[in-house]
Each structure stands twice: as structure tokens, then as C-alpha cells.
Amino acid sequence: MSEGVEWALHSCLNLTWLPSEQAVPAAKLAAFYGLPAAYLNKQLQALARAGIVSSTSGPRGGFRLARAAERITLLDVVVAIEGPDEAFRCEELLKRGPGADPAVDYRQACLVARAMRRADLAWRRELAARTLADLKADVERAYPDSPSNTINRFADLRA
Amino acid sequence: MSEGVEWALHSCLNLTWLPSEQAVPAAKLAAFYGLPAAYLNKQLQALARAGIVSSTSGPRGGFRLARAAERITLLDVVVAIEGPDEAFRCEELLKRGPGADPAVDYRQACLVARAMRRADLAWRRELAARTLADLKADVERAYPDSPSNTINRFADLRA
DNA sequence: GTTCAGATACTCGGATAGGGACTGTCCGAGTCCTATTGG
DNA sequence: CCAATAGGACTCGGACAGTCCCTATCCGAGTATCTGAAC
Numbered sequence: 102m103s104e105g106v107e108w109a110l111h112s113c114l115n116l117t118w119l120p121s122e123q124a125v126p127a128a129k130l131a132a133f134y135g136l137p138a139a140y141l142n143k144q145l146q147a148l149a150r151a152g153i154v155s156s157t158s159g160p161r162g163g164f165r166l167a168r169a170a171e172r173i174t175l176l177d178v179v180v181a182i183e184g185p186d187e188a189f190r191c192e193e194l195l196k197r198g199p200g201a202d203p204a205v206d207y208r209q210a211c212l213v214a215r216a217m218r219r220a221d222l223a224w225r226r227e228l229a230a231r232t233l234a235d236l237k238a239d240v241e242r243a244y245p246d247s248p249s250n251t252i253n254r255f256a257d258l259r260a
Numbered sequence: 261m262s263e264g265v266e267w268a269l270h271s272c273l274n275l276t277w278l279p280s281e282q283a284v285p286a287a288k289l290a291a292f293y294g295l296p297a298a299y300l301n302k303q304l305q306a307l308a309r310a311g312i313v314s315s316t317s318g319p320r321g322g323f324r325l326a327r328a329a330e331r332i333t334l335l336d337v338v339v340a341i342e343g344p345d346e347a348f349r350c351e352e353l354l355k356r357g358p359g360a361d362p363a364v365d366y367r368q369a370c371l372v373a374r375a376m377r378r379a380d381l382a383w384r385r386e387l388a389a390r391t392l393a394d395l396k397a398d399v400e401r402a403y404p405d406s407p408s409n410t411i412n413r414f415a416d417l418r419a
Numbered sequence: 420g421t422t423c424a425g426a427t428a429c430t431c432g433g434a435t436a437g438g439g440a441c442t443g444t445c446c447g448a449g450t451c452c453t454a455t456t457g458g
Numbered sequence: 459c460c461a462a463t464a465g466g467a468c469t470c471g472g473a474c475a476g477t478c479c480c481t482a483t484c485c486g487a488g489t490a491t492c493t494g495a496a497c
Binding site: 106114136189197213223227231236243254257 | 265270292293294295348354371379385395402
Binding site: 139 | 440448
């Protein structure tokens with residue numbers, strides 16, 4: 102899986118602690134973890150195309166969450182970066198074997214593909230069941246100082 | 261995910277229908293689906309290293325299942341090909357941020373990593389719950405002619 | 420007929436090239452702020 | 459003092475190389491089989 106997924110998740114989580122009316126430039130989000138700004142910007146563009154964040158150009162511009170953290174699931178973020186394809190991609194091997202019926206869609210009929218799809222759905226179900234708001238609440242419960250610390254550290258960047 | 265996983269799963273499934281005392285060369289397993297024999301051989305080597313199949317050299321040699329199909333899970337096969345690492349790999353991004361504690365293992369402490377790990381475990385649980393024998397039984401239930409067809413078609417190869 | 424040695428053919432196993440995707444970087448289009456200038 | 463305007467600085471967005479892993483291939487090491495001859 103792309104490393105950008107980790108960057109996107111942490112950056113989105115940071116955005117949940119910052120004032121929602123304030124846009125944050127990609128350079129600041131990158132500086133927080135010492136990441137290459139241009140590459141993180143690329144990931145944020147993917148999030149923008151997926152409608153997870155909204156972007157603003159020019160001074161005082163940047164990225165902000167496009168909707169409430171309660172309505173953004175971890176699956177949304179992962180799909181925005183990794184794409185919608187499932188990990189196991191059925192190449193319809195059975196169609197290349199003897200006794201194959203060209204009219205059959207083996208992506209549906211092949212029981213191997215079906216078993217792998219079942220596992221993939223379980224994975225997506227877990228990710229879809231957790232929102233950014235859930236994650237934020239969990240972090241605040243485990244580390245109560247996180248919100249104020251994060252806000253202060255973002256204010257100190259570019260000081 | 262590697263395409264070799266699909267090849268390995270279908271090849272193992274074919275092995276469940278063939279006499280267990282008879283070793284099948286990689287060339288035959290590959291010819292069944294028109295796959296490149298040398299590359300499938302590479303995947304079978306990975307299965308052998310994982311103890312899923314046993315290999316025999318020389319004439320009348322080849323691969324056979326190393327243990328009963330009831331004791332081989334789909335996860336075993338996937339891990340043998342893809343490796344044991346989980347899809348989401350926590351790079352400990354928090355360690356590169358402000359307020360990081362070098363002594364903390366963020367692979368355990370980071371709640372983002374934990375959420376991704378939970379999804380990964382759900383995926384593995386599904387794969388571990390299904391054995392090759394389950395899959396074989398499902399196929400035989402849906403397509404009762406599969407066992408004899410498969411055996412006959414393997415006998416016709418190299419005819 | 421039996422046995423033994425040699426040759427043979429077959430199979431796995433690891434070492435060797437080629438291609439595509441992720442990683443990383445750069446510069447241009449668009450936008451907002453600001454300072455200046457004229458009324 | 460106020461307003462309009464031109465300049466400038468900042469930010470996103472897409473286009474351009476580098477690197478690693480997956481794909482594909484080949485040849486050598488090892489082994490069981492077969493052949494032939496000798497006893």
C-alpha cells in the first residue's frame with residue numbers, strides 16, 4: 102500500500118483539530134512531519150478530487166476538510182489515495198483454462214475470486230465503520246493534550 | 261497484490277483434485293492455464309519454502325500438497341506469496357513530528373496504525389477461516405463435474 | 420535371468436534482464452493582499 | 459481622507475525524472491529412470 106495513505110490519514114487528522122474555517126497550506130502540513138511538501142501536495146490533490154478536502158488558491162489559501170469529520174470514513178481516505186480497485190484482482194484465469202465458457206463472467210462465478218472478495222469486503226467494512234471523528238475522539242481520550250499541542254505546534258511553524 | 265496469488269490459489273486447488281501421491285511438474289500446472297512455466301515455478305518455490313507444497317526433483321518429480329487440504333488456509337497461500345507484512349506499513353510518522361518520544365514504539369501506540377491493523381486483521385481472519393478443502397467442497401457443490409473434468413484434462417496434457 | 424554401471428532425460432532452484440508503479444521534484448496558472456498614487 | 463489600480467507574493471495544479479518491486483526468462487545442480495552388457 103502507498104505510503105501516501107499514512108501521510109493523508111495523519112494530515113486529515115491534524116485538520117480535524119484546526120479551526121475548520123482556516124485553510125492550511127500543504128507546506129505547513131508537510132513541515133509538521135518533515136515531509137516533502139510537493140509530494141504531500143500531490144496526495145492532497147487526490148483527496149480534493151475525491152471531495153474529502155477542499156482547496157483554495159492564493160494567499161491565505163490551502164486545504165480544509167470538505168465536510169464534517171463525522172462523515173469522513175477511513176475507507177474514504179484510503180480509496181482516495183489508493184484507488185477503488187480491490188487488492189486481489191481476478192484476471193479470470195479460468196477463462197484461459199480448458200472447458201472455459203467465454204460468456205461467463207468469472208469475476209463473479211469463480212469461487213476463488215469470491216472468497217478473496219469476501220475478505221476484501223471485511224477489510225473495507227472495518228475501515229468504513231471508523232470515521233475521522235471516531236479517530237479524533239480516541240486520540241483525545243488516550244492523549245488529552247493532543248488538541249492544544251497540535252494547534253500550538255502548527256502556530257509555531259513558519260514562526 | 262501480486263498476480264501470483266491467483267495462480268497459486270488455482271494451482272493448489274487443482275492439486276486437491278489430483279491423486280495426492282502423484283507429484284505434478286510445474287510445467288503441467290502452468291500448461292493447464294497457459295501460464296509461463298518458469299514463472300509459475302517461482303511461485304511454487306515460494307509455496308514450498310512456506311511448507312505448503314513439497315517438491316521432488318528428477319523424472320516423475322514435481323509438486324504435491326505437503327499436508328491435507330483441510331489444514332491449508334487461503335491465508336497460508338497468500339502469505340507464502342505476498343510475504344507476512346501487512347498492507348499498511350506504519351512508518352512511525354509521529355516520530356518525525358514535534359513532541360515525539362524516541363522511546364515510544366509508534367507502531368503500537370499510534371491509533372491510526374492501530375485502526376489500519378484492525379482492518380488488516382479482519383481481512384486475515386476471513387482468509388484464515390477458509391481452507392482449501394472448504395473451497396474444493398464449494399466448487400464441487402456448484403460445479404459437480406469439476407473433479408473428473410480436472411483430472412481428465414490434466415491427463416490429456418502432454419498427451 | 421539377474422545385477423550393476425553408465426548414460427540420459429527430466430525437474431527443481433537460483434541467478435539474470437525488462438517494465439510499470441510509487442516516490443520525489445519542478446515550474447506555471449490563478450488568486451488574494453498590499454502599497455502606491457491620484458482625486 | 460478615500461478609492462482605484464498596479465504590482466507582488468503566495469498557493470494549488472499538473473507535467474517531468476529517479477528508484478524499487480513485480481514480471482518474465484534462462485541455465486545449472488541434482489535425481490530417478492532406462493539401457494546395455496557382463497556374470
